[in-house]
Structures are given as C-alpha cells and as structure tokens.
Amino acid sequence: MLSKNSIKKIIWRFIDSPVGIIPLVRFRILFGCLMMLGAIRFIQEGWIEKLYLEPRYFFKFYWFEWVRPFDEKGMYILLFTIIVSATMVMLGFFYRMAIIMFFVSFTYLELIDATNYLNHHYLVCLLSFLMIFLPANRAFSIDALIWKKIKTDRVPSWTINILIFQLTIVYTFAGIAKLNYDWIFNAMPLAVWLPEREGIPILGYFFQFKWVAFLMSWAGAFYDLTIAYFLMYSRTRPIAYFFVVVFHLMTWLLFNIGLFPWIMILSTLIFFPDKTFSSDLKNTFGKKMQVALEDKKRNFNSIKRQILIPFLGVFMLSQLLIPLRHFLYPSNIFWAEEGYRFSWRVMLVEKSGQAIFTLKDPNTNRQTEIINSRYLTTFQEKQMSIQPDFILQFAHYLKYEYERTHGIKNPIITVDSHVALNGRVSQRFIDPNINLAEVKDSFFPKKWVLDFKY
C-alpha cells in the first residue's frame, strides 16, 4: 500500500515540482518548424490535388461523417492556415491561439478522408491538442517579448511529463503490437519489404537474406518496447537517443514514411531535462518546493490547475485504453481491423485484396457489377478492398448513387471480396450473402466479416 505521504510525493514529483522550461520551448520550436515544413511539402508534392480534389468520394471516420472537403480554394486556405499557425507556434507568437488554430485545421484535414489515415498524423493531432494546455510560449518567444510578465524559466513538471507519457505510449504500444506470430516467427511483413529495397547502396545487399528480416523484426520490437524507458533513465539516455536517431534514420531510408522519423527524432528530445535550471537550484528539495509555492501563487491559477490536471489525466487514461480496445472484439485484429486505428499499429501488415460489388434492383431483378474505379482513385480502391468499414461505406455510397442516377430503390448490394495477408494466399473476406445496403456500421463486432482461417 502506498502511504498518503508517498502519493503526495509522487504527485509532487510528476506534476507540481518545478523544472526548467527549456525542453518544452525546444519542443514547441521544433514541432512548429517541422509542421510548417511538412505542410509546405504536402502542397509541393501535389497532394492537395491527388488526395482531396481528384477523388469524388471520401471515406469517413465514424462520428465524423459530417466532415466535408473544401473546394480547391478552400483546401489551399486550409493548408495555408496550417503553415501560418505552425510558424506562429514555432515563433511563440499569439501561441495559444496559434496552437488551437493548428490543432483544428490539421485535425480537420486528417478527418476529410479516412483513406489517408496515418498513425503519425494522429500523433500530431494528439500532441498539438496537448500543447494547447502547455505554457510553451513562456520563454524564447515573441509572446514573452511582448508580455514580459509571462516570461519564466521554470514550469511545473507535468507540462513536460505529459508529452513524455504520450511518446512512451506510442512506443510501447507499437512494440506490443509487434509481438504477434507473423512479426516474430515469420519476419512478416519485413521479409516482403526489405528485398524490395535491394537497390539501397551497401545495406541493400543484406536485404536478400531472410535472417536480416528476422534480425530487424526482433530488433524493431525490442527497440519499440524499451526505448522510452531507456530514455527516461539518465545514465542510458545519451546512448538511447543515439539509437533513436539510428533507428528512425533507418526507417526513413527504407520506407516511404514521410515526416514520421523526424517527428520522433525531434520530439524525443523532450526526454532531456533542463540541466542549467536544476543546477541553479542545486537540487535542493526545500528550495524547489519554495519556488513552486511562489509559482503557484504567482503564475498558476490553482482553480484552473484543479480542473486541468484531472481533465488531462482522464485524457491520458483514454490513451492507455483506446489501443487496447481490440480485446473487446473476437476477430483477428490484422484481418478484420476492428480496433486497428488509433492504436499505434505501425507498418505491421502487407495486405492486398479485391472487392467486386454487385448491385441488384429488386424490382426488375437487373443487376450490375460495379467498376470501382469509376468512383474511387486507385489508392482509395486499394485501401477500401482491405478494410471492412470502407467496404460498407462504399456499398452505402453505391446505394445512394444508383438511387440518384438510376432511380433504383432499396438495391441489394453484395460483395465478392478476398484478402491476402502477409504473404499468404487470399481468403474470402466478407460474407457474400449479406446485403451491405442494409448493414449499419457500429462499434459492435462486424459479424459480416468472415473469420481469418490460417
């Protein structure tokens, strides 16, 4: 049993004790800068056109069906909002407003088409949401130049620990997700992906060997499971950070994963504490306590704190639970993908499939096979054919389209779909006898997704 006193000590240590502001400020500047560059790259790659203007249909996130894409001008304005707000975050200029603007615009962009869901974009949403509540503009910022009163060299430790906690969650769950049969005992999907990178100088030569795929699978799982803890411990921290850089540079070299390596390399700097500040105070507990009490009176409105800390506590608890929700579903998570998103399952499957829809008019008995490419881009079609909720959404869209263009009421929509997972032959994916037009999506197990057999 923890005594009341030790609970108090823990609260003090992880929440209220004053620590140097530098890690937080450094995080703000690097995050803002990276997000600005990322959004510029997004425009330069032509992804506004490819991902948001070319498609005529967009897959939705559950609960966010109301999110709509804008027209060309609107999409550019959205991206410019992201660029401008990220820059303001970097400079610490009207920080609170800027980070709210960034969070809202970035999240909106991500919600438009679920086809483009990426775990690291979700991470950006979460980090920017947390940053709304962090005093990251209280040093090295334009705000601190304008409003001298907010300038400070120390912040309560929760403002940094919450980011550490978030990153630890990401790594740990990514590591746990790798502890599955295919990853550990078949080196899948790395055994597929590595040989594709044979062209890389020197390193590429080794990718033809299967043991390399095994080595990298095991090393990757070990890295994800442990790295956050090695970063927490001051003696292992420098070498751990070295491995952070090496690991993420490897993934950057090997895979087409955009900003992800840079986000992790830069955000993990948050694990490095502000040494100058702690040496000033000579680590004396009493002095720190005194400073904190002064801070509490001066800067931190205690009512605000009393609401904020529990709120963020609940938020972080949800972050612990959301990645575990797949235990509530009977299905194989890599197959049916129930509880797959928002769970830090990163680069875990090589999946391909096809979905052939048939729409039948019950009044005339006429039926038609659907040419998916008439409605979806090739990328959307690829994603749709392996994700049950997309298959269902697309069926509902077909119902709507055929009612609109052909006047067909209550069509019967079935799908002949097969999916191949991690180097296996395909298996039937969706029950071919189910009329998808009448199936409603929900959080309940999707009984119309057939079981994964082997």
Added chain:
Amino acid sequence: MEILKLFFLLFISSSFLITSCKDDDDQDPCSNDFDQVALFTNVADNIILPSYEELKSKVDELSTKTQNFTSTPDESGLNELRIAFKEAYLVWQRAAQFEFGPAEDVFLKNSINNFPANMSQIQFNIENETNNFDQPDTYDQGFPALDYLLFGIAGSNDVLETLKVNAENIDKEKHKKYLSDIVSVMQSKVTQTHDTWKNGYRDSFVTKTGTAAGNSLSQIINSWNENYELIKRNKIGVPSGVLDLNFPLADKVEAVYSGISSSLAVEALNASLSLYLGKGKDGIDRVGLDDFLNEINAEKNEKTLDEVIQEQFANAINAVSALPDPLSEAIENDEMPTVLAYNEITKQVINIKTDLPSVLCISITYVDNPSDSD
C-alpha cells in the same frame, strides 16, 4: 532501477499478448531462391521478342498491302489487306501483354488497340485531314480504326466504293490518306518497340532481378495482370452488359466490324496462359511463373495454387471459345453465354492479381501509393 523493473515486467506480460495463429505447413512465402534470370531470359527470348518480331512482320505486311491497295484499289487488293489486318490483329493479342519499358514509352497499347473506335472522331479527322495520333489516349487510330475503315463504312460492300481510287473525288483521297497514316503510325511504333527490345533493352531486362517495383519480375506480373483485366472488362465484360445493369452493349466488342472478337479474345487468353507457363511460340514449356509457385509450394483450397490457376485458365478459355463470332450478333441474340464466360474470366483475377503476387512477395505497383505510409 525501478523503471527498469517495470519495463521488464511489461516485456514479460506483453509477450502473453502474442496472438497465436497456426503455422501454415510447408509454404515458404517470400523465398528468393528461384532463378529469376532463367525466367527473364526465357520470357524475353522465347515469348516477348518472338511476339514483337511476328507483330513487326505482320504490320510490315499490313503496310505493304495498304500501299498496294491505295495505289490500285480493287477487290483482290482489299481482300488481301483485310486478311493482313486480321492476321496482324491476332498477333497483337500476344504482344499486348508487355506494356512496360519500350512499349510503354511509345504508348503502344493505347495507340494500337483502344476500342471501341470513335467513329465520329474518325470521320471528323478524315474530313478535316487532321489527327491526334500523338496523344496517348485517343480512339481514332490503330486496329479499331482500321476495323472501321476496312469493314465498317456503311456496310461492307460499300467499303471498296469508299476507298476506290478516284482522282476526281477528293473525299476518297482523304479516306485513303487516313488509312495510310494509321498504318504508318502503327508500323513506326511497333518497329521502335521491337528495335529497342532487340538493341539493349533485352539485355538489361534479363538482369533486373529482385522484387522491387520496376524490376523485371514486378513488370512482368503487373503488365500481365493489367492486360488480363483489359481482356475481362473491355473484350467481354462491357459488351455483355454485366457492368451496365444487364443492358448488353454488343457494338462495344473488339473488332466489331470484322467480326473476329471471340477469336481475338481466345488468342489473348491463350497468350496470357502461355506467359504464365513460360511457353514460347514453339510450344515448349520452359521456366514460367508456374514453376516459381511450385517451388515455394504455394497452396490454395487444398490444391496447389498452380493447379488452381491452370484450371481456371482452362475454364475461362473454354467458356470464351464457346462464344461464336461475330460476338456482337451472339450477344444480341442471347447475352447469357457471354456473361458466363465473363464470370469464368473474373474468377481468375483473385488468383493471379492477389494470390500470386502475395506468395511471391511482389507488390502490385500499378496501384500507386500517392502519399506517405506508416
């Protein structure tokens, strides 16, 4: 230290979370032991190059017959030209499945066989003496346009009338000009593809081993699949009406005027099978994708994947062979046999587009990922 203990505990407990799935017996996915160079050499020397050589000679023949006919247009000249057209069109079916490298560079498939032809565009081109052959995606050239010019204008008997040389009738001169232009574009593109393959491309093709996109294995499998899907959709699917609420569109068949659609489709499927088996024009079965599948013991539904694929090829070829020519008339009478043939062709797609690349660990690259992944 406490944190390390905590982490260790976490590590141990998380290993309980390993989802246990059964090992799939003796299958060895992503084995890279097979001899890719042998496959590429066979495909290049016994399938691709002979196909292009034959296509080139048939298109040269077509060009000669066109010249003969346009200088002295008579019945026998027209008949010879029509025969040359049919022979070249048949040979094209074998050469159509290699749309990468040299063929892709000149948009060979789109220039030679985009169908159905756009008749009004062709008429417009003839009258205004224009064309847009250099555009990659038009429907006014290649075999479909020839099909129209040689067999289709206002019924077959009038074709000769339309094309007969007649100095005082400028329209006929324009027709002949368009005919010659089409053939010469075809000839130059086929020649260019053939020559590039022969002079250098073949040698680099056979050495590009590996599973990366752009290497020979992925090129063969991707273009083979793309071509198969075109057979499925354009030659059989669209005309049968399965894609349009069972309203048949008989006039959208390939070679609608010359009426050889079914023969062409059978030839295309046979070519597809030959490429899979590694079977050359000489009929000898050498190293093919089938040998790769057998080497890694790929299985599906308690059969070998190779057996499944070969069986389905047989079913599809049988079903299409049963369709009479002209296919457009057959569809107008009763579209059901064509629909059934379409279903047989369709059943194969999962085997060759999903299963085969999956067990050989090749990603299908003509579905491009436009953004990052994670």
